[in-house]
Amino acid sequence: MTRPSAGMLFTDQYQLSMAQLYFKYGLHERRAQFDYSFRSYPDYGRHQAGYGVFAGLESLIDWMTDVRFTAEDLELMRSQTGATGKRLFDDDFLEWLDAEGHFGGIEMRAIPEGRVVHPLAPLVIVQGPLAMAQILETSLLNHLNYQTLIATKASRVHEAGRGGMVLEFGMRRGPAEGTNAGTRAALIGGADFSSNVGVSHELGLAPKGTHAHSMVQVFMALGMGEIGAFRAYAETYPDDCLLLVDTIDTLSSGVPNAIEVFRELRQQGHEPRGIRLDSGDLAYLAIRSAHLLDDAGFGDVGIVLSSNLDELAIWQILAQIREEAARYGVDPERLISRLTYGVGTRLITSQGHAALDGVYKLVAFHDEGEWVPAIKVSESPEKIPIPGDKRVWRVYDQRHNATADVVAMAGEDLQTGGPLVLHHPYRNGVHRVLEQVDVERVEPLHIPVFSGGRRVGEAATIDEMRQRRLDDLERLDPGVRRLVNPHIYHVSLTDQMKRLQSDLIDRLQPGA
């Protein structure tokens, strides 16, 4: 029943071309290792992230578990012809795909979803038969790049809001069906709830939302005015009454009308929930609205802000409130504590940085019983992948803060104590030494996540992923968490890993 575009053919043509070539050369079942990593933090133009939040892994695993080449897929491939009209894919290859075209032979280790992550160190390590590990590339990158991008943005929005509730509202301008993945990533990364009904339910969270301007317009067209719309809303949802107050004019119409309806609600024994501001100078309107609400005895109802919010907009709104609220007789911190942030387009599209530059690179190839490290040289040193089978460790200092992610050879154990020599991943000669006394502990970051065609262990819940993020953020230097111009977190190579990389590069120079 799966459409071809949602199944195994959710891939790039060249993956299939290469897979057939490997099949023809008897290389298709040789084991290979590919690493997934991203090259740089999202840079939103005026500001750059100092850390990422890893997301999309469980979605990828769900997809990998069920997918295989269907009869329809193979028929489509059989129909495909090249430049001279001859078939591109031969029967023997298609028969092999029919039998072995699934991910049963893939072993995957990964950093758990929701954790704070950094560039260059692999987040996912894939080992398996070359042909299927290659075909996996496109879908793996597609799942992990987009969700990590959005989770990272969501974490920044959450940090900017200083603990205020964040609602994800981006569906109407999100990227088609990809919006669902974006909503999920936002909920892992920093949104508390979403307006997206279907995905919220699937993840076990309540979708959130009240009404739009159109509802007020309907009652106005019927001659019942804005207050008629508000009364109808209060009557329908007496315990969940949150009113959008800017259809006509926020301060002269919306808020006074809302207060009148809130009074009526309270007389009937219900507590109103709040108002939503969706246009204009949100900081100023929040201050003035809070003042009106306070005076009317509604000092506890919430104020939801929406309209073009992102981390910097929220940051600026809070700064403006701190500066101006007192002038209007409003306590700024009390006002800030009642704010909720509805964040739409700028979160679901990661405004300013629309794609994570994650890559999936061949780093080792199994030949004659042993792993042969592979490398690709490049004119940009940061694009040279870290070769060979490896492990990633996180090093914590005596203040319990994460101080570096270290990429080591698979056989190395960093928990034995002794000083750690940490090399810059691509600037030769740049290194630092961490003495044992400065290190609180060393944590291996990868766990096995996929084997034998299925997930290893239980799928994590959204709550567990959120907890991982919060735990990691607490152990991050405040300078790295800063919204603008953050400190650079160290990603380093061990001595052995650095030596392997240098040796391979030397050997692969053209003419060498």
Add this chain to the structure above:
Amino acid sequence: MTRPSAGMLFTDQYQLSMAQLYFKYGLHERRAQFDYSFRSYPDYGRHQAGYGVFAGLESLIDWMTDVRFTAEDLELMRSQTGATGKRLFDDDFLEWLDAEGHFGGIEMRAIPEGRVVHPLAPLVIVQGPLAMAQILETSLLNHLNYQTLIATKASRVHEAGRGGMVLEFGMRRGPAEGTNAGTRAALIGGADFSSNVGVSHELGLAPKGTHAHSMVQVFMALGMGEIGAFRAYAETYPDDCLLLVDTIDTLSSGVPNAIEVFRELRQQGHEPRGIRLDSGDLAYLAIRSAHLLDDAGFGDVGIVLSSNLDELAIWQILAQIREEAARYGVDPERLISRLTYGVGTRLITSQGHAALDGVYKLVAFHDEGEWVPAIKVSESPEKIPIPGDKRVWRVYDQRHNATADVVAMAGEDLQTGGPLVLHHPYRNGVHRVLEQVDVERVEPLHIPVFSGGRRVGEAATIDEMRQRRLDDLERLDPGVRRLVNPHIYHVSLTDQMKRLQSDLIDRLQPGA
């Protein structure tokens, strides 16, 4: 079998809240009209679009045709509770959704998919029962905003390439499952083919792609070198041999190795297809590679460029080739005629402008047997929707160029001849008069597309949509098509429509 997040619950929570409210007030089956339009052309920072290409309509219609509230959807809604733990949705409303929760009552007229479109004038007009027309909003915006955004970007990329083939390569960094919609929109807007296997097949197009760096690395790890990889590729795909030449070094290794393999191919009676350049200074490398290929007798093989391409990058590459090629003994125009452009991340994410600002606004409401125009005032005049039931006409001048899109009342006929008074959509007093002698013809843009729960007529093919785009582009002033700083195309209101809008705004001022 449909997951809730792909069906009717692919919507925002407030649509359901409002629908229940309308149900409680007996308004749910009153007819309402909502218009879909976008407010401004995408602005990519250094450059802005002068026109849009409309896409996503047939995808939306497919979704609308089959979707209805399922038992699972209703069960999820039944489980939802508000702030005090009471259910949010009552049984009577859920029963109504069970019986009437589909789009059978919706009538939709639209500009056909693939056509050139402009801001403010509605692209889609929806009339139908208020509750279901409201619930439709989120999915409609989601389908149309993203695909129109990507089709518009693709058209610009195609224009920049001056007729050279454009390949869409964005899957690895596209927005999760939304990538499929993005690929489709790119294929309508300007891409000739895509690497996305599943969607290409579903649309009846051949997916395109050859091999990645990893294939060369595998053969290098096996001691067979780059040329071993190229030979294997040529042997597997002798009539479709296109080689990626930058894994080691383009000019000292990749191109010479490719030429050697091309010679072997030709001796065996096969013509090679070309090379792909994926890093470095693409203009310079294209010139030098062309020179090497020419000298070796391969003056006809193609050169595919990829890596961070978008319309401006392509424009600059062509300018650089025109300036520098002769110095290396290469004819620039001949080189340009053999180029193909592989465009990835920057197309699928609409780099620089990540979301179209399309809106779906209530513009009329049926009351006591007649349509009552509705309006929403706003501090930003361009955000005030054009009220009432309406038609959009395109006016062509005597040079056969489209000169304005004109929004008229539903009852007006602009084909009767006589001068046309065209008002600026929101700047009062700004208008121009088109004399009959200056007008070649006037074309109504909308056709009925959805009625009685299904598509009206046949679905258009991708080829038909592409033809509409090409026809419209030919009738567009070259200044409007310009990549940077384009002329502004006129979108105007007729006298009658302008008067209706002004009257409504006057009546709705607060205190009026």
